[in-house]
Amino acid sequence: MTMPNYLPAAALLFLSMGAVRAEEDVFARQRAAMVAEIEEYMQYTAARLGRKALSHPVAGALRNVPRHQFVGEDQRPYAYQNRPLPIGHGQTISQPYIVAVMTELLDSKPGDKVLEIGTGSAYQAAVLATVGADVYSIEIIEPLADSARERIKKLGYQNIHTRTGDGYYGWPEAAPFDAILVTAAASHIPPPLIKQLKAGGRMLIPVGDRFNVQQLVLVEKDRDQKIKTRQLLPVAFVPLTGTHP
Template sequence: MIYPTCVRTAILLFFFAGFARAETDAYARQRAAMVAEIEANMAQTAGLLGRKGLSAEVADALRTVPRHQFVEEEMQPYAYQNRPLPIGHGQTISQPYIVAVMTELLDAKPGDKVLEIGTGSAYQAAVLGAIGAEVFTIEIVEPLAAAAHERIAKLGLANIHTRTGDGYYGWPEAAPFDAVLVTAAASHIPPPLIKQLKPGGRMLIPVGDRFNVQQLVLVEKDPDQKVKTRQLLPVSFVPLTGTHQ
């Protein structure tokens, strides 16, 4: 679904009013170049993804969300390179192409409730928020969770809710969710996350371990609660950790 330009503009202006007031964005050209590179990458993987390119709303979000605000200062010169970057504690901010692919395939719409497992620095959450989703994001690494919460509050991203905890078990009191996005590799698809997914909803999750090929898996629940899965493409994510291991 392509949202009217006026709707996308209103969402982005509301979501990032704080950035517009805070700085003159010197990174706009770098973001535009990043999006162009992502478009080229998606064209190469169109057969796997079933998508020829980015939708207008996802492209607009990627051009707007200031990725350099979601990495440490020493990493900011590299923020718009199409690669993952370290954010401390053995974790990374995902490659922009992967963020774009996962956001695109999730098909979240304005007003949808999205559960994210693995907040990291909160960049992925910010991209989802920029397309108008209400995001519930969980991070198990306490210092990262605290930093993400502070960053989200400072930037005034009111439609992003944070929690510190084991994402394997989801966020039951906020369920059900229109979509679930897992940004760490699991050995299997967590049953609590399937349970918290609405009928008609979809989940994206990397499945596999760090020493073997992981697959990005699309999970869909139909109106009759039946679940089907499909492997999309090989990926590399840090492992999902927690008490379930």
């Protein structure tokens, strides 16, 4: 009796699926190790941040969002190292520790509307979406915005909305926002973003220029619309670009 001629193809498919599962297991272990390293870093910055560890939702998001899918093939071997990586056009995907800290300090709850300035490859947006936020993300570099939009669709994120434009001016028609996160350094806190922040809301923004020390600043708007700011950490971000002041 002859063997069915489809078995070799089926066997190859089985082997291929096994290889994919093995690779995903490796990435899952790398994500777990990345989260453990972030937790260790947070011990050193606890006094500045007022947080000793990640909350369960944020830690869970970092363990589940496939960072290797948000970088190019050449950068995948380094995807779960705790450092920024190039994503083209002079831009980077932020260090996982910084993504974790910014997500944690926003204190966003499931269903909160969050504005992100600087989509990049959409990794930060994916982490926020996994925590449960309804994310509105703006990217000024059109090729990055287009590729991020395709990536978000491919990975199945339903609660991330994107647009191409100058993030300095925010997204007025979707405002107000429960929280705003800026992933590029500005020389000052943009007034349009302050205006679009809901009373009781929080904004995180790096302030400074490329050649001097930047500070991650927490902006809080109280119920009386009064603004309070606090410097948290020295950071290094690419500059916020555009035609704004």
